[in-house]
Amino acid sequence: MRIIAVGCSFTYGQYLDTDSPACTQPSLQAWPNIVAQHFDADCVNMGWPGGSPRYCMVRLLDFQFQPGDVACILWPSIFRHYITTDFDRTDHWIDAVPDLANAAQHFVPQHKNYQRWWKRGYSNLSDRECDAWTAKHCVRLHLKDQGVPVVEYSVGYRQDVEYRVREQFATPWIPVFPDWNECYIDLARDNNHPGVKSHQLFAEEYIHRIQQGILE
Amino acid sequence: MRLLAFGDSSTRGEGLQDVFNPQTKTTRYPLNGFSSLSWPRHLAYKLDAKCVNLAQGGSSNREIATKITRTEFLETDTVCVLWTFPQRAYIHNHPLKDLKDPGLKLSPWKDRCKNWYRDWYVDEDRDLETVTYMELCRSHVLQTGARYAAFTYVDLISENSKLPKHTPLIRPDWSCLLDRALDGDHPGPKTQEQWARRFYARLKKSGKNRLPGGEVA
Numbered sequence: 381m382r383i384i385a386v387g388c389s390f391t392y393g394q395y396l397d398t399d400s401p402a403c404t405q406p407s408l409q410a411w412p413n414i415v416a417q418h419f420d421a422d423c424v425n426m427g428w429p430g431g432s433p434r435y436c437m438v439r440l441l442d443f444q445f446q447p448g449d450v451a452c453i454l455w456p457s458i459f460r461h462y463i464t465t466d467f468d469r470t471d472h473w474i475d476a477v478p479d480l481a482n483a484a485q486h487f488v489p490q491h492k493n494y495q496r497w498w499k500r501g502y503s504n505l506s507d508r509e510c511d512a513w514t515a516k517h518c519v520r521l522h523l524k525d526q527g528v529p530v531v532e533y534s535v536g537y538r539q540d541v542e543y544r545v546r547e548q549f550a551t552p553w554i555p556v557f558p559d560w561n562e563c564y565i566d567l568a569r570d571n572n573h574p575g576v577k578s579h580q581l582f583a584e585e586y587i588h589r590i591q592q593g594i595l596e
Numbered sequence: 597m598r599l600l601a602f603g604d605s606s607t608r609g610e611g612l613q614d615v616f617n618p619q620t621k622t623t624r625y626p627l628n629g630f631s632s633l634s635w636p637r638h639l640a641y642k643l644d645a646k647c648v649n650l651a652q653g654g655s656s657n658r659e660i661a662t663k664i665t666r667t668e669f670l671e672t673d674t675v676c677v678l679w680t681f682p683q684r685a686y687i688h689n690h691p692l693k694d695l696k697d698p699g700l701k702l703s704p705w706k707d708r709c710k711n712w713y714r715d716w717y718v719d720e721d722r723d724l725e726t727v728t729y730m731e732l733c734r735s736h737v738l739q740t741g742a743r744y745a746a747f748t749y750v751d752l753i754s755e756n757s758k759l760p761k762h763t764p765l766i767r768p769d770w771s772c773l774l775d776r777a778l779d780g781d782h783p784g785p786k787t788q789e790q791w792a793r794r795f796y797a798r799l800k801k802s803g804k805n806r807l808p809g810g811e812v813a
Contacts, residue, residue: 464718464724510662514662514729517736521732521735521736
């Protein structure tokens with residue numbers, strides 16, 4: 381059995397181990413690893429800071445699944461975007477948060493280019509919603525074709541944490557973590573991301589759903 | 597049985613003689629919304645099916661995919677898609693389940709879109725989006741049990757990108773059109789017939805080798 385996890389920094393476990401924003405590999409304290417340990421399974425954590433629904437889709441469509449794999453998705457904010465690029469055009473608006481491994485850029489609302497993109501009318505709430513829907517629908521069909529069971533949740537935000545861009549908490553067709561604020565009980569070293577105890581609670585949600593829906 | 601066709605102006609039959617007035621250079625469609633010389637009409641005739649042509653001029657692949665995923669299909673339907681230029685884009689501007697308010701069509705050949713293409717356009721990303729939509733729509737239609745066949749009449753842009761096997765080019769390149777429509781831009785009646793024959797050949801082949809879920813071999 382393998383746990384195949386994908387999502388954003390909340391899946392990667394950013395700032396759990398270090399104060400630095402630099403990313404080398406996902407944290408062993410992040411929820412995917414806790415889920416994998418519970419089932420004595422291998423963990424493939426494809427979460428990455430800045431990840432978007434489109435990023436999740438691209439990674440899952442590319443992934444070579446094996447029998448016994450379980451996909452665990454923590455869908456990121458629908459406002460984020462992911463765009464493949466050749467990195468040659470440094471003057472381009474697409475210069476945002478580079479993902480060198482996948483020749484792409486993560487586009488997050490906090491970035492100045494994202495705000496220009498938004499103000500120019502290059503995207504809007506409906507556009508983001510449709511893009512996220514496409515990514516999610518595509519992933520579900522793909523996983524169904526592959527015979528891979530999946531547990532999905534969406535990211536929500538702790539309401540007392542101030543974000544520069546206030547976000548809708550989730551897409552309406554996928555539940556936010558049940559009792560999200562009860563799960564989000566501590567903060568990581570940056571005082572922004574979920575902490576170690578929160579990740580344990582996130583993991584319990586996934587473990588419960590896997591036990592209920594997949595293993596029975 | 598219904599034939600549902602999706603695509604852009606080349607699927608709707610723009611510029612063909614039954615809808616195009618060469619004097620005024622304007623197009624007027626009949627009430628059913630498409631040319632009787634368009635490939636879906638020819639194909640529906642061959643299949644003895646009712647033709648539902650949902651193509652629209654200037655559509656991008658994103659817009660085509662949105663239409664496909666919002667359409668209710670029956671198991672007895674045949675769904676044919678002729679994908680278009682990856683370069684075209686579309687910005688949604690409507691709530692998810694309400695398509696009354698159309699989005700914004702973007703084309704590199706329109707001057708008013710030049711800022712978008714200057715600021716935001718990347719070949720590889722357009723290709724990724726196109727291939728994603730091709731995969732999505734195929735899976736989406738097949739899960740309904742309907743038959744599905746797709747071609748594209750424009751290749752991907754980047755050398756590193758490849759079309760999925762289930763969606764090949766319908767012709768080697770634009771210069772290989774058998775003829776042109778009266779507007780000089782779009783495929784002419786002979787080309788439309790040829791494209792209908794290509795779709796028909798795939799569908800006929802699938803009669804013997806129909807894959808699970810209804811995909812055309």
